[in-house]
Amino acid sequence: MRYAVLGTGIVGRTIAGRLASLGHDVVVGTRDPATTLARTEPDGMGNPPFARWHADHGQVGLETFAAAAAFGETVVNTTAGGQSLDALQAAGAANLSGKVLIDVANPLDFSTGMPPTLDPVNTDSLGERIQRAFPEAKVVKTLNTMNCFVMVEPARVAGEHTVFVSGDDAGAKEAVTALLGSFGWPRASVIDLGDISTARGAEMLLPIWLRLYGRFGHGDFNFHVQGPRSGD
Amino acid sequence: MRYAVLGTGIVGRTIAGRLASLGHDVVVGTRDPATTLARTEPDGMGNPPFARWHADHGQVGLETFAAAAAFGETVVNTTAGGQSLDALQAAGAANLSGKVLIDVANPLDFSTGMPPTLDPVNTDSLGERIQRAFPEAKVVKTLNTMNCFVMVEPARVAGEHTVFVSGDDAGAKEAVTALLGSFGWPRASVIDLGDISTARGAEMLLPIWLRLYGRFGHGDFNFHVQGPRSGD
Numbered sequence: 161m162r163y164a165v166l167g168t169g170i171v172g173r174t175i176a177g178r179l180a181s182l183g184h185d186v187v188v189g190t191r192d193p194a195t196t197l198a199r200t201e202p203d204g205m206g207n208p209p210f211a212r213w214h215a216d217h218g219q220v221g222l223e224t225f226a227a228a229a230a231f232g233e234t235v236v237n238t239t240a241g242g243q244s245l246d247a248l249q250a251a252g253a254a255n256l257s258g259k260v261l262i263d264v265a266n267p268l269d270f271s272t273g274m275p276p277t278l279d280p281v282n283t284d285s286l287g288e289r290i291q292r293a294f295p296e297a298k299v300v301k302t303l304n305t306m307n308c309f310v311m312v313e314p315a316r317v318a319g320e321h322t323v324f325v326s327g328d329d330a331g332a333k334e335a336v337t338a339l340l341g342s343f344g345w346p347r348a349s350v351i352d353l354g355d356i357s358t359a360r361g362a363e364m365l366l367p368i369w370l371r372l373y374g375r376f377g378h379g380d381f382n383f384h385v386q387g388p389r390s391g392d
Numbered sequence: 393m394r395y396a397v398l399g400t401g402i403v404g405r406t407i408a409g410r411l412a413s414l415g416h417d418v419v420v421g422t423r424d425p426a427t428t429l430a431r432t433e434p435d436g437m438g439n440p441p442f443a444r445w446h447a448d449h450g451q452v453g454l455e456t457f458a459a460a461a462a463f464g465e466t467v468v469n470t471t472a473g474g475q476s477l478d479a480l481q482a483a484g485a486a487n488l489s490g491k492v493l494i495d496v497a498n499p500l501d502f503s504t505g506m507p508p509t510l511d512p513v514n515t516d517s518l519g520e521r522i523q524r525a526f527p528e529a530k531v532v533k534t535l536n537t538m539n540c541f542v543m544v545e546p547a548r549v550a551g552e553h554t555v556f557v558s559g560d561d562a563g564a565k566e567a568v569t570a571l572l573g574s575f576g577w578p579r580a581s582v583i584d585l586g587d588i589s590t591a592r593g594a595e596m597l598l599p600i601w602l603r604l605y606g607r608f609g610h611g612d613f614n615f616h617v618q619g620p621r622s623g624d
Contacts, residue, residue: 272515281514282599283504321618324600353603361600367514368556368593371585372617380620385604386553388612 164189164232166225166247168196168210169203171264171308172238176220177213178312182342187221189228191250196222229255234262234335235297241267241286242279245293257296260332262339263287263359264303264311266366275370278363287326287359298332300325301359302340305369307379314344314382321382324351326358351385396421396464398457398479400428400442401435403496403540404470408452409445410544414574419453421460423482428454461487466494466567467529473499473518474511477525489528492564494571495519495591496535496543498598507602510595519558519591530564532557533591534572537601539611546576546614553614556583558590583617 165176166189173188180186190196190210199209214222221231229235229251239247244265248256267286268276280289287301302325303311310316314323323345327333337350353361365383373379397408398421405420412418422428422442431441446454453463461467461483471479476497480488499518500508512521519533534557535543542548546555555577559565569582585593597615605611 277514282509315621317618318621319618321616351604351607353600353607358600358603361603364596364599367596368585368590371590371593372583375583375585376619378620382618384553384616384618386549386551386614386616387608388610389547389550 161185162231162233163187164228164235164251165238166190166228166235166251167238167240167265168222169238169240170205170207171311172236173207173210173213173217174308174312175236175238175264177217178343180217180220185231186219187223187228187231189223189225189247189251191225191247193222193224225251226255232259234260234339236262237265237290239265241265242269244286245289248290248294253294253296256294259297260329260335261290261294261297261299262303262336263290263299263301266304266363268366275367275374278366281364282360285357285359285363287356287363291328291356298327298329299356300327300329300332300336301356301362302326302336305362305365306382307373310380310382312343314349316380317382319384320346320349321384322349322351324353324358324362326353326356326362328355393417394463394465395419396460396467396483397470398422398460398467398483399470399472400454401470401472402437402439403543404468405439405442405445405449406540406544407468407470407496409449410575412449412452417463418451419455419460419463421455421457421479421483423457423479425454425456457483458487464491466492466571468494469497469522471497473497474501476518477521480522480526485526485528488526491529492561492567493522493526493529493531494535494568495522495531495533498536498595500598507599507606510598513596514592517589517591517595519588519595523560523588530559530561531588532559532561532564532568533588533594534558534568537594537597538614539605542612542614544575546581548612549614551616552578552581553616554581554583556585556590556594558585558588558594560587
């Protein structure tokens, strides 16, 4: 399968690397590949420059958002939530049309300091905004409720834990569930919340996730939805 | 211990009944006890009228918000979130001063239809509003992230699962953790998120909780925060 991963940050790199290791053809999309490759300083999160990662992952391409999206049969949005709609406009509606568009971004707003808040929130979500902006894409919100290393290697976390999917297209959610399975997610760990409006609830997990991250000092945790005791 | 439980709905009844069964002296608070007892119809959620429940729980008192709060050494707010500040004003700041005030309410706003949204949300929370309005009370937000039957009988849900506490007063959180222990919550299941501003994250779990409730068709589930696999 050909995948486009939009975004060159740690989330994009982690997902792109995992997809490549599974044998997929992967192109990472960025606004300007030359600028991305020219950076020599760590990013704002302290991650090494993209070029260093790319040197170790030569099988992964780097193209403009539009060229990457044109290449991918499935597109993964890993850009910062506040920039996702711009990045997807640059990717181009025609390059997203008819495709599964996996949205793992969170609309974190750092403008009011730490911890960040969400924008949009409560009566809307980034997942819905993307679906409205690109009605021909099959948007599936998933994986946004955990650290990127857990996304692609769920066994980092003990026992059973949960990944949510939200989207309007049942076939797209089924395809994403299969992809999650290849990442190591048992089917029983995948909870289909419903249509894309349920992305609100998934995105609204971020504030408590961020507090837990601060408390634990690491991201190797996840939410598990525990059901009734057996026998009931 | 003397407890005041403010609110006569299913959450208040469930917590009041559990406290009484543990041997505590419990008074339920309502705006007008005569009106509450005179109701003969089920409430908006289909629960039987309070008087029927009260007939089976004669050891639990029913008083005005103010008389109940004056009686309680600890006060539990189980009123509907949109009415909690009014109810607590009726209870009276003097009757809350210096006491642990356990807030289990969620500020659900049904004015825009189903599913409800939250108000306040994101940059504020009901827990914080209550703490600001009653600075002499020791507000602890807890138990709001689950069905009331799970609150008082965590064994309804399989395996380990989590209850969060948020508050500015460490001693109050410790007292609440002990009370949760008497309800059946192991200490290891209690996660102290931090100060009362962390109630935002706990309240923002409601949208996904409501979607899961709709999907499962019952409330016998809960979130568990799974940590790293052992050995790491």
